[in-house]
Amino acid sequence: MPMLCAVSATAFFGVPTTNRLHHYPELRPLRQAVLSRDWPAVTRFFADFPTDQDPSVAVAMVAELRGVETFLQGAGGGPASSTLAATLLGARWVVMGWEVRTARYASQVSRQQFAQFHDYLARADNLLGDVVMAEPDNVSAWTTRVRIARGLQLGLAEAWRRYNRAAKARPHPVTAQLTLAQQLCPKWGGSFPELHAFAQRCAAEAPPGALNAAVVAEAHIEQARAEPSASRYMRRPEVREQLRQAVARSVGHPAYRPVFGWVQAHSSFAYAWTLAGDRRSAAPHFAALGNRFTSFPWEYYPGSGRLTYKARQLAALMTGGQRAATG
Structure with a gap:
């Protein structure tokens, strides 16, 4: 219970929304x-x-x-x-x-x-x-x-x-990058190697603290969906390391500011870490989001919807709430 007290109550109460006006x-x-x-x-x-x-x-x-x-x-x-x-x-x-x-x-x-x-x-x-x-x-x-x-x-x-x-x-x-990332998926005529190469380039070329490294998370989310086991894929050491680096380069960097698009970035990272079964790593993103989330990628999650998102958020914050509060 002490962990719950360390996180803003707004993350625990209220209905999650995809409404852009609530986001921004x-x-x-x-x-x-x-x-x-x-x-x-x-x-x-x-x-x-x-x-x-x-x-x-x-x-x-x-x-x-x-x-x-x-x-x-x-x-x-x-x-x-x-x-x-x-x-x-x-x-x-x-x-x-x-x-x-x-x-x-x-x-x-x-x-x-x-x-x-x-x-x-x-x-x-x-x-x-x-x-x-x-x-x-x-x-x-x-x-x-x-x-x-x-x-x-x-x-x-x-x-x-x-x-x-x-x-x-x-x-x-970043919005154009996220849009092209979908085109680079095999389901739209691309390939995963091309998708991941593009995502890494987006992350590497953008200024530290920018949102662009979130493309890395979305690339892995897309490949995970195509794998026999999405969770097993997301738990791969190399995937987890790329996620860590992407967070450190973007929303986890000291230069990060919540500019337009920040909800999508945190939402994708929260989803990726949730899929990987890493509640502690997901917690800071859930704490930042509060009652905000985006339809994509959460529509991919089994039983997806506001209640599903809230359940995953609460589970992460109860596990990693202290870390979320302290950064």
Whole structure:
């Protein structure tokens, strides 16, 4: 019980949420501006966005708002007149497309669903293609186009091309890296050696304390899912060592700051250590998250959901709570 007292009570009570506004309260003014259809306020939010952070998280929040496409089609004169409106609308169409397709296996998706899915993505790609012609340094548009490349099955070469343009627009674009990492999985035409090599490069090239080393965790999570025993894979000494190094390079580094994307990073590390059966190593990540978590990768966990996440969190904090509190 002493360990429980050392960890903030917020980590033990309340319902875990995947809501981005709970993750990042800084996005509340943007949401309010969109819901109020206050386009000048939306443009000010992005104009004032920290230059050292990836705006893709903010774009994703807008894209997940149901019905926002109606507003965006006329905002700022419409996508033909405003690259920001086009960037947001393109991202929204991609979300709508994936909602139609669902997360089911391809064999469980109807022809009509696939047709609608591809239509949404093709429209988004055409729109965002115009955006990057006008604004080659629009990292959010390039990041969305990396995701589109996967959905439209445009191939690895095109996915790499789009990612490289995102990286040219903004060094170490972590959202684009996480998006490309999915494309590099065998299920999307890649290979695990290529995926791990990319993840290690993301970690090594980013500044200490940046979030990019979380790609290492997600790469191992993906391979673990393809192995006969995910837990046995994650318990391999070399895998655990790479996870330790990734944590030390990112969220465990003295230079780390909770910038946009930090919830995804901690959530992935918490999942990876949980899968490895290492509650003590998972505890600091669970303590940082409190009642925040992300659907990916926790949707992979058996019986996944808020209750499952909370059970794993409590188990880790009861084992490693003192360490989580003291760092």
